[in-house]
Amino acid sequence: MTLRILVVEDDREIRSLMQSSLTVEGFEVQTAVSVSEAKAMLHIAPPDVLLLDLGLPDGDGIDLVHEVRKQHSLPVLVVSARHQEAQKIQLLDAGADDYLTKPFSVAELLARIRVSLRHRGTALDAAIKVHELDDLRVDLTLHQVQRDGETLHLTPTEFKMLARLVRSAGRVVTHRQLLSDVWGSEFTEHTHYLRLYMAQLRAKIERDPAEPRHLLTETGVGYRLATV
């Protein structure tokens, strides 16, 4: 079955570039130039992935994300220019799955789409329970974290934090989401907790905490657990 992607982008060049490079990869690509057009198309035939550009002529897309999340579980990828951090984070917190910063390469775009589709594919069966990459293995069912086969001892908070990232492996988790899921919704402004616990977690998991392999920083946005 061909996967359908809806690209919402007002710039003609970027739209046609995305269309051709995604078509080459075997996706069926639909395009919309505004939030209202995208809403109409979502209503008629929901796609499998939504690529949403920030700064569309008729709105910043936040209500589109809200509407999509009300009815569909399809992955939403936000495409933003740099310096649009605040809007980008707002959309991620509203339920968008991931983001791409312009200018991006086609390879990056495809990788992000693959990650988001993998999550949606498994979301229907069961959430991710085991994460494995290089020397790291995390088993959420067994509450077990291993590096090179050796079991690591994590504090309950460290484990909760890691587990939250494992459940969204490969995708960005915003500071707000992480704080609210690990500490509770009243702690969403306590970003310093993240800095302190992330340093502890990296010290245990990473070979070189100063240049992490697994727990990646998305500067100003959040964290991402590497999957490749």
Place this chain on the structure above:
Amino acid sequence: MNDVAVTAFRRQPLWRWFVVALLLIGATACGYLVDHHVSLTSQAMVYVLAVVIASYTLSWKESIVCAVGAVTAFNFFFVPPRLTFQVDSQEHLIALFTMLLVALVISHLAAGMRRETESARLNAQRAGQLQKLATELASATTPDEIAVLGRAALKSEFDGQCLLALGLGGDGLTNGGELPPAMSDAMQCCMKEAAVLGPGTGRWPGLDAWYLPLGTKGQMSGAVCVAPALAGDTAGREHAQALCSLLGQALWRARLTSSMLTAQHEAQRQQVQSTFLAAISHDLRTPLAAVIGAASSLQTQHDKLSRVEQDRLLSSIVSEATYLSNVTDNTLQLVRLTSSIQVLKQDWESMEEIVGAVLARVRQRDPSRRIKSKVPEKLPLIKADPVLLAQLIGNLLDNALQYSSDAIELGVSASDHELQVCIKDRGPGIPQEQVQTLFEPFSHNDHSGQRGAGLGLAVCHAIAVAHGGSLTFRRRTGGGSTFALTLPLNKQQPQREQT
């Protein structure tokens, strides 16, 4: 309040009359004490003394009463026949008249002296106030500060209602709306005529206050209303004029300074704009030319080019376009940082994380891992905008990779009050003549055939300054450069959650 004032007003003359009575009683008592030892003349002298004291210390009214009282008492108690008002000989009558005359003359002289002393004291006080105001005005820079000082000076000198309004001659007063129309009209008029209005000036003498202009004709900055205003109080009016002239000069000076600053800013802005345009035309056009050249070559000569050549053109398009994107980012960031629009999104950040994220990006250009990073554990957190700091460190590392081919050291260290990030390379270094202008945007455009570095460093510097820190450059002994970013540390580090 009012009752107290009224009683005080009434009590004052009573107290004076009491002094008069006391002097007379005292003189009479003295006269009796020495009655059998001295002559009548000496007794008269005692009364003269009392009259002299009264006329020296009290006003002319009391001194005359005292003189008449002294003559009467002397006549009654001592001039024979005693205890009657009869006067025996003509000689005694002359004594009485003389005493009255002495009282009047001394009273007149003393009053004059008192007036002079009082006016000397007032003059000294006013001179002191003028001097104080002049000193205070020297450090005031804005019209509002000057107005505050002016109001305080007027209030301390004049008891009535004193008002100060700022404004230019033609276009009304800035706080004119709060003034009664008559007052506002008078102020406007005195500004227009550049002259004092009110009692004793010959202009609008019917007013109950003086209206003085702040400034001279053509350099008007406002007006002042001073009360109480007495037609005869020339010294008071002159003092008010002196105060107003000081204030007027200060206001005019403030206006000149501010318009000079505006002109300077404008000139600076235009200069920045023109260097910006020159630099943009260079920094953007060159890579654009490369992109267009490569792309059009692929378009028109596609079949004639070998596979290798096609790949080379394609990768040149990608790298030139990436460079263009960096220049655009830096240009935008510089504009944001230098035009006060930027509000830093500061949060508690870990320098280790920021450096880690920058390295993750820069390593793509550093496959041989020339960057050696040394980041100690458990660095204190900093309040900062992580995206900006990442851009700063990224720019410095990009430059180092571009200009040197040896190892690059990246070190972070912390002291009690600051955090330092050092980036050291062994590149050709910066020529001495460029060190001064290193962090100025577009200061050394492409004399070397290399490009973009000037703008990147200007952005880095602006980011450091926006964080209350600094970015410094040092030449390394043995060749190469050291860039040091220093950021202030908050004494209060955030607390972990209570568990």
